[in-house]
Amino acid sequence: MGRIVRTLVAWCPDWPVTAAGFEADAPVAVAAAGRVVACSAAARDGGVVIGMRRRAAEASCAGLWVVPRDEAREARAFEPVVAAVAALAPAVETTRPGLLSMATRGPARYHGGEGALRAAVAERAAAAVTAACGVPTPVHVGIADGPFAATLAARRQMSVPSSGTAEFLAPFPVGALGREGLAEILVRLGVGTLGAFAALDEARVSARFGPDGALAHRLARGLDDRPLRSTPPPTELVAEAELDPPAERVDVVAFAGRSLGEELAAQLATRGLACTLLTIEAETEHGERLARRWRAEMDLDAPAMGERLRWQLEGWLSGTAAEAPSAGVTRIAFRASETAPALGKQAGFWGGVSAADRRAVRALDRLGGMLGPEAVFTATVVGGRGPGDRTALVAWGDTRPEAAMTAPWPGALPDPPPALVHRPPRRATVTDRTGRPVAVSARGCLSGLPERILVEGGRPSAVVGWAGPWPLDERWWDPCAGRRLARFQLLDEDRHAHLCFVERAEWFVEATYD
Amino acid sequence: MLPAPIPLAPLLPGAGIRRGGLVGVSGDGGTTLVLSLLVEPLAQGSWAAVVGMPELGLEAAAAMGVDLARVALVPRPGPSWAAVVAVLLDALDLVVVSPPGRCRPADARRLLARAKERGSVLCVTGPEGWPESPELVLVAETEGWEGLDIGAGTLRARRGRIVVSGRRGAGRPVVVPCWLPGPDGRLAARRSGSPKAAPERVPDEPEAMPWAG
Known part of the structure; x- marks a missing residue:
């Protein structure tokens, strides 16, 4: 049996909501791709559930304010929190924006016990959150044996003694393992809690659910064996790159990081290892350095590494952090600080x-x-x-x-779609029988029937078929993005079919059915 | 061989487009035609790239059945477009390029040699600016549109023709009547080639227009 590391986890509840600058008592949901990914406590009381469709959430909770997800913002706002906690204890590991962990052994002694460490982390982190997001939000801190139990302890804001891990975990539902497929099967088998799952025979669980199931079983028994399996790699596994010229923008660095991630992933793959703790180092022209450690439950592949690099830099380069760099980034490195045997999973x-x-x-x-x-x-x-x-x-x-978006989109254009879309739309002149430009009134009436069309740079042609106007009044609530226009299909005598629109009495050809 | 769209397949030796070849596509409706060439190869697991066509209607491509996840787009390749095409020909089965201006004969020869070596197909839109004559030339022509009237209806389908010629085609140009596209957005065969023939009904009943009312 490996040594189980006493772990402290600091968790900011509903981080996407906090990062957007909302308090827990405002009914707010954060949505991505039409589904709710996070919501505030008030929204939860109103019946909003994570994973719900946006429309359903709006229907169930009156006055719900839905904001789009912005992962860059979440990462940016979390960086000062990491920096504040790192001032207390250096070896801080970020799991994702909103969740960080550290080993307590050294820091607890230094700060005079686990209780004192918990209080100090909670206070510093909450102050940093308030400063970064502008809303006073508590940070939940928990200590237990191993990161899994500590994460659950953080939700309860408690410290679980070493001897009591299994009893603490037993009443939690199997969904807490974070493995949806496994949880679904276990519930169907009548195994609803971690305690019941832990009581199953280890060999049989392993035979039925494979290595990942066996790992979940160990977690449920309170034997978070990450230190047992995850060790510093036998040789140094690093991928680094010099950036010349120095990069000041996140996307430029992230782009360079992509090939770097591939490189480290290839090094890991040849040794049959998976990276569980990644250190990302960045250095600027003036010698400022930022190293952050990223913990992953299973395996960090190349895109995941790139994503974490982006998160880290968003926080650092945007200057919300106390120690914003004074020059461009000249060097980045990915270092696999801890690895575990790859479980036969190929990305x-x-x-x-x-x-x-x-x-x-x-x-x-x-x-x-x-x-x-x-x-x-x-x-x-x-x-x-x-x-x-x-x-x-x-x-x-x-x-x-x-x-x-397979659902119908009301107001969309009739099929078939045009094969050429002009960007920007081409100016055109469409005139009626008397030679005057055709205008569309606010009520959608035409001043005359389209007879001739002249597309910018072309020659005039007679209109032999047309349809419209199809008025569109889009985003009228937003004075900047709002548009009012009327669309037409026009067919000229050369058999060119155009999709045109009139906006502010001017004609444009926006697409051609080529 | 890369599979060709249905109306063209019977006319081509081997019912497909020979790998390592140069295909020229042009004419009124050429964009629709070039998109239709992508459908079958992508469905069979190939990848394709479209270089230098920033105005391509991607929704039309999706409606034709093009698997957009397997299409790489380089809308503005810049002055080094020939190098871009060379990299793409190395790894992808079908590369569509709209050359920005005339192509240097040396570049053209190099690209074609690359396509031959790797077994990929180079498809050029607007082949007038291309120094070598393609072995398969497809020219789209428009006879007329269905569905649009004076102030009524909507565009539903185009009666088109594809003129197939070139060294690998038949001895003399063959004209294939087709829907370019049909009401479902896809390229489809059409029975009558003569515009004098009795007006043929557009397949499929018109569906209720979603924007009406």
Whole structure:
């Protein structure tokens, strides 16, 4: 049996809400891709549940304020909290924005006991949160054996004695393990609590649920064996890069970090290791350094490393941290500080990976390196009304949002969609029989029937078919983003079909059915 | 061989587009035609790239059945576009490029040699600026549009033709009547090629227009 590390966990409840600058008693939900990902206590009392559709949440809780998720903001706001806690004890590990942990053994002695350490961390962290987000929010701190139990202890704001870990864990539901599939099966088998799960025979759990199930079983028994399995790597595993010229923007550094992540992941893969504690170091031209340690439950793959680098830099470079750097970043390094044997899990791109996929991904990575971060894209279908609004370009290497917009979009244009979308729209002149420009009144009436069209840079042509006006009054509540326009389809005598719109009495061709 | 869209497949030797070749696409409706070339290869696991076409209607591509997750887009490749295409030809099966201006003969030869070596297909839109003659030339032509009237209806389908020629095509140009696209947004075969023939009904009943009312 390995030594179990006494761990302190500091947890900011509903961090996305706090980071957005809202207090717990305001009914606020944070949504991403149409679903609630976090909500305030007041919203929870109003019946909002995480994972709910945004519409359903708005329906169930009167006066609910929904803000879009901004992970960069969450990371930015959390960096001062990490810095404040790191002033008390150096070896702070961030699991994700809103959750950090540290080993208590040394710091507890220094600060005069676990109780004193807990109080000091809670006070410093709460002060940092208040300063960073502008809302007084308590930070929950718990101490227990191992990070898993300590995280649950933080929710209860208590310190669990070494001998009482298993009893403390027993009443929690199996969902607390954070493994949805496993929890679902266990509940169906009639095993509802961690205590009941812990009572099962270890060998049988291992046979039925594999290595991950066995790990979950150990967690449930209070044997958080991370130190047993996760050790400093036998050799130094580092990937580092010099940035020349020094980078001042997060996206530039993050872009360089991507290939670095791949490099470290490749080093780990050849040794059959998975990274469980990643140290990210950044150094500026003036010699300022920032090192942060990131803890991961299972395995940090290359995209996850890149994401953490981005989180860390967002906080550092944006200057909300007390120690904002005075110059651009010149060096970044990923260091695998602790590793564990890889559990036979291979990271895949988009499900099944063929040789063609691997080749394509490598070539596109290479191309991204040649051209810079904003040159290679893939597209994804999103919601919208206009011809260019319904697809979004995603820079190569960024996470593709799920194509969730299969639902009908009222007010969208009739199919088939145009094959050419002009950016920006081309100016045009559309005139009626008398040669006057066709105008559309506020009530959607035409001043005359379209007879001729002249697209900028082309030659005039007679209109042989048209449809419209289809008025659109979009985002009228926002004086900057609001638009009022009327769309038309126009077919000219050369059989060119255009999608046009009139806005403020001017005609534009926004797309062509080529 | 890369699979070709249904209306074209019977006309091509081997029912597909030969790997290592150069395809030229142009004409009125060429964008729709070039998108339709992507559908089948992507469905079979290939990857494709589109270089130098910032105005491509991606929604139209999705409606035609193009798997956008497997299409890399380089809308503005800049002056080093030939190097970009070379990298893409190395790894992807189909690379569509709209050359920004005339292509240098040396670049064209190098790219075609690369495509031959790697077994990928280079597809050029607007092949007039390309120094080498493509082995397969597809020219889209528009006969007319269905569904749009004076102040009524909406565009639903285009009666089009594809003229197939080139060294690898038949001896003389072959004209394929087709829907470019049909009402479902896809390229489909059309029975009659003659515009004089009795007006053919557009397949599928018009659906209720979602924006009306």
